[in-house]
Amino acid sequence: MRLGDDALMRQGPGGPSDPSRHGQLGVSTSGQGAGAGGSTGAAVQARRLTKRFGDFTAVDAVDFDIQVGEAFGFLGANGAGKTSTMRMIACLSPISGGTLQVLGLDPMRDGPQIRSRIGLVPQEDTLDLELTVRDNLYLYGRYFGLPKKQLRERVEELLEFARLTERADERVDPLSGGMRRRLTIARALVSSPSLVILDEPTTGLDPQARHLLWDRLYRLKREGVTLVITTHYMDEAEQLCDRLVVMDAGRIAAAGSPRELIEQWSTREVVELRFEPEGHQVHGDRLADLAQRVEVLPDRLLLYTDEGDATLDAVRSRGASPIAALVRRATLEDVFLHLTGRSLVD
Amino acid sequence: MTLTPQLPSAAATPRRRARTSPPALRAYQYNLLAYKRTWRGSLTTTFLYPVLYLAAIGVGLGHLIDHGSNQAVGGVPYLWFLAPGLLAGTAMQIAANESTFPVMAGIKWLKTYLAMLATPLEVTDVLYGHLLWILTRVALASGVFLAVMTAFHTVHSAWAVAAFPAAVLTGAAFAAPVMAFSATRETDKSFVVLYRFGIVPLFLFSGTFFPVAQLPGWLQVVARCTPLYQGVSLCRGLVLGHLGGWDALGHAGYLLVMLGGGVLAARVTYRRRLVQ
Numbered sequence: 001m002r003l004g005d006d007a008l009m010r011q012g013p014g015g016p017s018d019p020s021r022h023g024q025l026g027v028s029t030s031g032q033g034a035g036a037g038g039s040t041g042a043a044v045q046a047r048r049l050t051k052r053f054g055d056f057t058a059v060d061a062v063d064f065d066i067q068v069g070e071a072f073g074f075l076g077a078n079g080a081g082k083t084s085t086m087r088m089i090a091c092l093s094p095i096s097g098g099t100l101q102v103l104g105l106d107p108m109r110d111g112p113q114i115r116s117r118i119g120l121v122p123q124e125d126t127l128d129l130e131l132t133v134r135d136n137l138y139l140y141g142r143y144f145g146l147p148k149k150q151l152r153e154r155v156e157e158l159l160e161f162a163r164l165t166e167r168a169d170e171r172v173d174p175l176s177g178g179m180r181r182r183l184t185i186a187r188a189l190v191s192s193p194s195l196v197i198l199d200e201p202t203t204g205l206d207p208q209a210r211h212l213l214w215d216r217l218y219r220l221k222r223e224g225v226t227l228v229i230t231t232h233y234m235d236e237a238e239q240l241c242d243r244l245v246v247m248d249a250g251r252i253a254a255a256g257s258p259r260e261l262i263e264q265w266s267t268r269e270v271v272e273l274r275f276e277p278e279g280h281q282v283h284g285d286r287l288a289d290l291a292q293r294v295e296v297l298p299d300r301l302l303l304y305t306d307e308g309d310a311t312l313d314a315v316r317s318r319g320a321s322p323i324a325a326l327v328r329r330a331t332l333e334d335v336f337l338h339l340t341g342r343s344l345v346d
Numbered sequence: 347m348t349l350t351p352q353l354p355s356a357a358a359t360p361r362r363r364a365r366t367s368p369p370a371l372r373a374y375q376y377n378l379l380a381y382k383r384t385w386r387g388s389l390t391t392t393f394l395y396p397v398l399y400l401a402a403i404g405v406g407l408g409h410l411i412d413h414g415s416n417q418a419v420g421g422v423p424y425l426w427f428l429a430p431g432l433l434a435g436t437a438m439q440i441a442a443n444e445s446t447f448p449v450m451a452g453i454k455w456l457k458t459y460l461a462m463l464a465t466p467l468e469v470t471d472v473l474y475g476h477l478l479w480i481l482t483r484v485a486l487a488s489g490v491f492l493a494v495m496t497a498f499h500t501v502h503s504a505w506a507v508a509a510f511p512a513a514v515l516t517g518a519a520f521a522a523p524v525m526a527f528s529a530t531r532e533t534d535k536s537f538v539v540l541y542r543f544g545i546v547p548l549f550l551f552s553g554t555f556f557p558v559a560q561l562p563g564w565l566q567v568v569a570r571c572t573p574l575y576q577g578v579s580l581c582r583g584l585v586l587g588h589l590g591g592w593d594a595l596g597h598a599g600y601l602l603v604m605l606g607g608g609v610l611a612a613r614v615t616y617r618r619r620l621v622q
Contacts (some may be wrong), residue, residue, distance in 0.1 A: 090464060092463060092621070111468070113466070
């Protein structure tokens with residue numbers, strides 16, 4: 001029996017977990033299953049899940065399964081339906097159609113019970129800027145009904161985890177964006193959730209702060225916490241997510257692991273060529289047969305190919321002499337732009 | 347990671363769960379913690395307000411009024427007349443203050459409501475927790491006000507003790523509907539309008555400073571129908587000890603209905619605003 005199952009059976013669904021029973025961060029690993037009914041192995045299961053706001057359909061009959069213990073990503077441009085989906089999973093927003101199960105429970109009926117077992121990191125921080133770092137954590141734990149003594153110990157652990165111990169008695173107001181974000185994540189962990197939902201956790205952070213956050217999320221994942229992440233940073237999705245879906249206009253455009261998505265929707269490598277800008281279209285037409293797909297951008301030519309070096313040699317042997325040339329592996333960003341287009345969505 | 351430390355806490359789990367406080371009280375606790383950082387200033391104001399008003403208007407202006415005719419306000423010194431009216435008026439003002447801007451803060455500025463709703467707390471817990479806090483503030487202010495009134499020798503009936511719950515009820519009757527209203531607002535501009543055309547006129551013309559009999563005939567009818575008039579009459583009647591039983595029931599009933607209606611309305615507007 002795994003630690004999480006064990007903890008959960010004693011605790012029963014909906015009861016606050018006891019951090020002292022668990023590992024370093026005291027997260028319960030399993031989630032649904034024991035005691036909650038419907039042990040499907042899926043932490044979240046959506047079938048034709050729909051969200052409408054008046055006439056506008058934000059999420060349009062999507063299907064997905066999020067397995068226990070995996071890091072699952074939702075990618076998409078602004079307005080693709082990611083946040084609406086997150087809010088439905090977090091039982092903050094009623095579903096308009098289809099079915100949704102979270103930790104084996106029904107969000108429409110068991111909202112408080114589900115929320116007692118998930119941690120939410122919303123897109124916008126909802127920290128109380130006037131209160132101290134420690135009070136923010138403590139108070140949030142009280143919302144979960146955690147007993148005071150146990151909570152005080154938990155808060156110290158979380159301060160350590162978020163590297164905020166030294167700032168514990170300062171107000172939140174003067175803290176940097178990265179610190180606030182870490183505090184928000186620490187706060188979401190106060191009840192030792194088995195599912196953590198992070199809505200654009202690193203937007204607006206500098207690289208150092210992002211990497212520190214990623215490190216913290218890895219640690220959670222290692223402890224068996226199921227992570228649901230939305231992001232529009234492709235490198236982040238590639239780094240963090242075991243599997244992900246690309247959302248576009250409320251629908252799922254593609255699903256799979258980052259590797260699978262690249263294999264399915266892109267070539268292995270990409271050759272980037274830079275010519276004089278006015279020559280891009282001409283060169284694009286001339287070199288079209290050298291790659292599986294050619295994309296002409298205002299500032300460069302992209303040749304999608306499985307053998308980048310060979311393609312570049314072929315380009316040179318045709319007498320084309322780019323100002324700059326670069327062979328790189330295809331990334332999730334290539335897949336994303338291919339699937340959702342390059343035009344701005346506002 | 348070892349399993350050993352888990353055993354004692356596992357045994358303690360059922361008892362611990364039984365001790366968990368009701369959800370609305372957990373929401374209430376937020377305000378308690380937040381008040382810790384402002385209570386000094388807030389309490390000072392709570393003391394100063396009745397002292398200043400009673401001294402300036404009750405004693406100062408009252409001296410002139412009593413000089414003219416001691417029958418002007420029903421045969422009692424003006425200060426005695428004014429103090430319980432101000433008590434009710436203050437309860438209303440505190441309630442209105444606390445159920446406008448802080449509600450907007452919960453929804454938009456600090457988003458404390460949103461933080462609560464990501465936890466097991468439900469919309470009604472957030473609402474009741476906040477309402478309970480507003481009543482705490484009203485109770486605190488009313489208690490202090492009554493103490494100051496006693497110091498000014500304006501309390502002359504044992505019934506004055508009942509003026510405390512009466513003042514809190516007056517505050518509650520305003521808090522709930524104003525919260526319901528605040529939850530529908532996008533900006534705080536409407537609050538200024540509410541004050542200018544609601545709270546301030548009520549404060550001035552509901553019998554707080556002078557008997558409504560001074561008003562022209564039709565305005566008297568309007569004034570007697572206002573909610574603050576009920577609170578003022580209730581508090582004054584209790585403090586001066588001349589309130590009839592039926593009158594008391596009438597005033598209290600009016601305020602209770604307003605409280606109940608306000609709570610029902612707030613349940614609807616809070617849900618509409620916070621659950622989308």
